[in-house]
Amino acid sequence: MFTTSSPQVIHEQPLADEHGVHFFPFDPHQWVTTVIHHQAPLSTLPRPTQPIIRLPKRIQDLIHSFGQGPRHSYPRIEDASTRKNDAWFQVFQQAVCPMVVKGYLQGTKLDGITFADLRTSAGHHVLDPNQKPMLMARSYGSWLEEDQPMTLSAYLDRVVLNPSAVDEIWYVRYRNLRVDEAFRQALGLIQPPFLNRDEINFPCVWFGRQGHFSKLHTDPYDNFVLCVIGKKRFYCFPPNEIAHLYMQSLNHTSFLTSPIDPRTASTQTFPGYHPEAVIIVDIEPGDLLYVPFGWPHFVVCEENNFMYNYWRSTHLPPLFLLEKKTS
Ligand SMILES: O=C(O)CCC(=O)C(=O)O
Numbered sequence: 001m002f003t004t005s006s007p008q009v010i011h012e013q014p015l016a017d018e019h020g021v022h023f024f025p026f027d028p029h030q031w032v033t034t035v036i037h038h039q040a041p042l043s044t045l046p047r048p049t050q051p052i053i054r055l056p057k058r059i060q061d062l063i064h065s066f067g068q069g070p071r072h073s074y075p076r077i078e079d080a081s082t083r084k085n086d087a088w089f090q091v092f093q094q095a096v097c098p099m100v101v102k103g104y105l106q107g108t109k110l111d112g113i114t115f116a117d118l119r120t121s122a123g124h125h126v127l128d129p130n131q132k133p134m135l136m137a138r139s140y141g142s143w144l145e146e147d148q149p150m151t152l153s154a155y156l157d158r159v160v161l162n163p164s165a166v167d168e169i170w171y172v173r174y175r176n177l178r179v180d181e182a183f184r185q186a187l188g189l190i191q192p193p194f195l196n197r198d199e200i201n202f203p204c205v206w207f208g209r210q211g212h213f214s215k216l217h218t219d220p221y222d223n224f225v226l227c228v229i230g231k232k233r234f235y236c237f238p239p240n241e242i243a244h245l246y247m248q249s250l251n252h253t254s255f256l257t258s259p260i261d262p263r264t265a266s267t268q269t270f271p272g273y274h275p276e277a278v279i280i281v282d283i284e285p286g287d288l289l290y291v292p293f294g295w296p297h298f299v300v301c302e303e304n305n306f307m308y309n310y311w312r313s314t315h316l317p318p319l320f321l322l323e324k325k326t327s
Helices: 030-038 057-066 085-095 115-122 135-140 152-160 168-174 181-187 239-244
Strands: 008-010 054-056 099-101 204-208 213-217 223-229 232-236 279-283 288-291 297-301 305-311
Touching (some): 054 057, 085 288
Parallel strands (some): 008 054
Antiparallel strands (some): 232 279, 232 297
16 A cells, blocks of 8 residues: 655645745646647556655645545535635635535625626636636646637637537636736626735636536645536545545645546556545535545536636635634
8 A cells, every 4th residue: 555654744835926825836737738738648658657745845734634534525515605705714714624514605696697798798708728826827838829819708708618628728718817806896706805905816707618627636725616507527536545545746846746637547557546535516606615634536517617716815714724713
């Protein structure tokens, strides 16, 4: 059995971008990008033959604080109105596991919105695939330079609402984008009041077609996801499974990626893998999902989908390191 008894510690090096903001290098699509660049099918990529043993220090701390016990469920709050809006942060901090607040957007201007509405309010705004959140986007290689900014209307026609556009490359290129303030306003994005402006990054938008997916990875920051249109499924794994998921760290950061697709992976291909450890988290329009730092997740668009998310600022400690309040 694989063991992490004496893992090698890697200290993450924060970088500063041109705005002086510190961040840890983060390229959620590095692995897929390589595939596209070399025009190779996923199955031909070399697979790690054993699970990762070089874990960044923060991930080790997370695993240590999580403990070894199994976990098979996650808290789900059925009625967002049961708590004052500003209390959510504390709730997440106490739980430090994926958590869904059902109907968080109920009663807001995003409640019940459709792609047709978005086309009317924001269709002329431009999605620029070069506007990924981190400077690591530079490492995408030459193919990205060929990508053209596209209006939201054109992207909806060409990808999201086009029954024959199943190619995941579109999603890889045009997901997880920062958009300017005028675009954010046109989309009507609401920043949850429990998130302080100076503690989070600007939101990213994700427009996916049914069947599009994001590979198994950890986020190096706490993540707050707001689902506006269509359903998504998050296949989450608790931190004590990280050592069994054949993960690799990007540039020694807490951004870990795994070749495991929880929909199909078996212990024959990945002997150390524990398929039973998966926690399935479904979200639908109106829901808020908290994905904690370091929790591996694989995400599938179960329906044509629009969501946006906020990552907690990189210069702040992840929630699991904050002192828990007792009240
Ligand atoms: O929705 C997706 O495709 C992936 C979302 C995700 O992995 C994230 O927000 O960290």
